Amino acid sequence: MTDVAVLLKQVPDTNAKIMVSGGRVDEGAVNKWSMSPFDEYALEAALSLGGSITAITCGPDRAKKMLTDAAAVGASNLLHVQVNDLTTLDSNQLSTILAAAVGRTGASVVFCGKQAADTNSGSTGPGVAEKMGAACVTMVSELTGDSSEFMALRPATDGMERISVSAPCVLSFDKMAAELRRPNVKGIMMAKKKAIESITVEDLGVDIGSSSVSMDGQSPPPEKPAGQKFEGADSVSTVVSKLRDEAKVI
Amino acid sequence: MVTVIAEISGDSLHPVTAQLVGAVGGGVTVVCPGGIGANDAASLAGVDQVIAVEGDCFSSFDGGAWASALAPHCSGRVITASTPRGREIAARMGASRGVAVVQDVTEMDGNSVSRPIYSGKAMESLTLSDDVILTLRPNTFAAAGGGGSAGVNTVNQSADVATSVKEAIAKASERLDVADANVIIAGGRGMGSIENWGELEKVADKLGAAVGASRAVVDEWGLSHSIQVGQTGKTVNPSLYIAVGISGAIQHLAGMRSSKYIVAINKDSDAPIFGVADYGIVATWEEALPALSDALSNL
Ligand SMILES: Cc1cc2nc3c(=O)[nH]c(=O)nc-3n(C[C@H](O)[C@H](O)[C@H](O)COP(=O)(O)OP(=O)(O)OC[C@H]3O[C@@H](n4cnc5c(N)ncnc54)[C@H](O)[C@@H]3O)c2cc1C
Ligand SMILES: Nc1ncnc2c1ncn2[C@@H]1O[C@H](COP(=O)(O)O)[C@@H](O)[C@H]1O
Numbered sequence: 001m002t003d004v005a006v007l008l009k010q011v012p013d014t015n016a017k018i019m020v021s022g023g024r025v026d027e028g029a030v031n032k033w034s035m036s037p038f039d040e041y042a043l044e045a046a047l048s049l050g051g052s053i054t055a056i057t058c059g060p061d062r063a064k065k066m067l068t069d070a071a072a073v074g075a076s077n078l079l080h081v082q083v084n085d086l087t088t089l090d091s092n093q094l095s096t097i098l099a100a101a102v103g104r105t106g107a108s109v110v111f112c113g114k115q116a117a118d119t120n121s122g123s124t125g126p127g128v129a130e131k132m133g134a135a136c137v138t139m140v141s142e143l144t145g146d147s148s149e150f151m152a153l154r155p156a157t158d159g160m161e162r163i164s165v166s167a168p169c170v171l172s173f174d175k176m177a178a179e180l181r182r183p184n185v186k187g188i189m190m191a192k193k194k195a196i197e198s199i200t201v202e203d204l205g206v207d208i209g210s211s212s213v214s215m216d217g218q219s220p221p222p223e224k225p226a227g228q229k230f231e232g233a234d235s236v237s238t239v240v241s242k243l244r245d246e247a248k249v250i
Numbered sequence: 251m252v253t254v255i256a257e258i259s260g261d262s263l264h265p266v267t268a269q270l271v272g273a274v275g276g277g278v279t280v281v282c283p284g285g286i287g288a289n290d291a292a293s294l295a296g297v298d299q300v301i302a303v304e305g306d307c308f309s310s311f312d313g314g315a316w317a318s319a320l321a322p323h324c325s326g327r328v329i330t331a332s333t334p335r336g337r338e339i340a341a342r343m344g345a346s347r348g349v350a351v352v353q354d355v356t357e358m359d360g361n362s363v364s365r366p367i368y369s370g371k372a373m374e375s376l377t378l379s380d381d382v383i384l385t386l387r388p389n390t391f392a393a394a395g396g397g398g399s400a401g402v403n404t405v406n407q408s409a410d411v412a413t414s415v416k417e418a419i420a421k422a423s424e425r426l427d428v429a430d431a432n433v434i435i436a437g438g439r440g441m442g443s444i445e446n447w448g449e450l451e452k453v454a455d456k457l458g459a460a461v462g463a464s465r466a467v468v469d470e471w472g473l474s475h476s477i478q479v480g481q482t483g484k485t486v487n488p489s490l491y492i493a494v495g496i497s498g499a500i501q502h503l504a505g506m507r508s509s510k511y512i513v514a515i516n517k518d519s520d521a522p523i524f525g526v527a528d529y530g531i532v533a534t535w536e537e538a539l540p541a542l543s544d545a546l547s548n549l
Contacts, residue, residue: 012368025372038482091351092348093350117369118368120353120485121351121354122341123337123344127345130317131345138313138334153419155334157260158420159420160419163413163414175482211350213378214377220372221366221507227527229519230530230532231533233538240545247511
């Protein structure tokens, strides 16, 4: 049985409105925070292996709630690396921190989401793998095997392919066919009592250097001009002409 | 100094490579993994030099191996396509160089770039230091033209491969992938049932379009997840996206709102999809799809 470290990020719920004020996304206006959707699949994949799982998050204090949620479905150990504003870290710094946090758990198998719902990047899995000197398979949608050899299904340029990989490795997960398990009452009660180890970046003893990018600001998406609306199927031919003559896309 | 890592598809250069070169303009070195597409890359306007990196490690995709074999031939800013492979190579290279990787850039002006965040619900602008690695969103930057005549320098490079392909599974259908398509017609729960899906496919064939779907129908009708558009599906960026019987939930919009033109066909005139549609048609698909088919025949 292997020990797996699962990287989980707390993000605004996908239903939450994202408001911008003063050139920054206003986190105070987010009404609900959730585990990033693909991370739920990473956690599910780890749980179905049946070994000991350490759930790791890097973020502000509010993210501890998500670790408790992970414990409620079965994560055995919870590790929180305190960083109040994640937007101050670039991808390289974050990968350095998370790889060090993984190192602290002793796990040589790491599961994470294919991309976080806020950054939409997909940089962290391969980045952590690079820092660990580990193999990486991204966008995994099915997993079998155990630590001595995993078989992971991922997209190929023409279809899908099954890849074999063994520890040390990082797997980043896409949506899977598996149903996500939901916590039961007992799980929720136990999770409330579970200790969260909360540490700082300094505690990890790594040098993250300075960021190689600076954020100038965040803004609402560009406004689209209001569209034209037509009633009834009779308008279809008009729209098709417009697609040809105005939009020039067909 | 800018290095573009070519996107390859099978034995040839993927057209997005010309967009990466076009986004930079000139003075570009193109590095071709496995040497694939090197001659085509050399003929792109703005390319100074092509490095064809050959080696056993390129026979299947291993992001770590590819990044380590390509890295010695990449100098200055490195740009790849924001495709699954491009993103993984970029992420690996950033971490090994110890610099940031900025993924899925949609606007670039020297050291200033912007990219969508929160699935397009906001944008972020960044200033980069010189050696940062970027991936650019496909179908966003104008492609470089032909007419170039750069020299091709072939090198051999080995790297440790840590993964191996055990089984290749061909695509279930021969249909175009939504991620590559210039025109997409997507259906949702409003299509009623899986039995009606063929009606959508017929129109897709007429348009030469890929077929997409909302998560509701992927989950409920057992369609392939590879055609799902949205937050937990694919992010698509076609010239034309036609949504049929899709309500326009925020998670669906996350995957298609940056399409150049959006047509919505929905019987409910209050459906949120009309909020992002350039051309909205309030009608049932039962009436609208045959009309669409006829109108296309009459073009
Ligand atoms: C974490 C998370 C991730 C998600 N990820 C995704 C994702 O990636 N992609 C995605 O699509 N969804 C996603 N969803 C689901 C999303 O919230 C919606 O439930 C889903 O998009 C609804 O699909 P739909 O529009 O097909 O169905 P519905 O919302 O049921 O809409 C059906 C529409 O069809 C119209 N209609 C009915 N009959 C007809 C007719 N005869 N002719 C024309 N129109 C008709 C109706 O007016 C209605 O607007 C996600 C949800 C969550 C919580
Ligand atoms: N701050 C974080 N703490 C823990 N895991 C993270 C964090 N950021 C990203 N990850 C993991 O890395 C994945 C990809 O994130 P990203 O590279 O930001 O798209 C996420 O789905 C998480 O699994």
